[in-house]
Amino acid sequence: MILKFFDWSRANSPWGVHFCSGCCSLEVLALMSPRFDWERYGFMMAPSPRQADFIIVTGLVSKKVLPVLLRVYQQMPEPRYVLGMGACAAGGGPYWDSDFVAVDVSQYIPFDVFVAGCPPNPEATLEGFLKLKEIIMRDRENAAKKYPNRMEDISY
């Protein structure tokens, strides 16, 4: 019962880490602007990963940056949630044949919500965040089980 109360509280004011690895990041900044104003839905940036409920993976993640992303994710308390954005995060996008891009980031970090596009527009991204609130409210057990921890598989 108490866990349900925690989930309800977190879903109504989720704190996040914005992992700005690609140009999709600009669309998240648009959500913070007065036009879209995501704080009216309770979203806020956390001061550190240790206080965060979710992380936003914005587009391109290079092989060099991937271990940093996983390290930040590992520092977050469980249950932790991930919102992925953009064609780059799903399959490399315009850089699909690059040797330096971590194609399909979801093999390393589980996406709870994915917003497609290059970049996704702010309306679609906001819809993704509202979906994330629903998942935080009811998906605690799944969130704890999904992380594959493939840190040692990463080669430079």
Ligand code: SF4
């Ligand atoms: S999906 Fe498009 S907008 Fe997003 S990081 Fe990749 S190239 Fe940039």
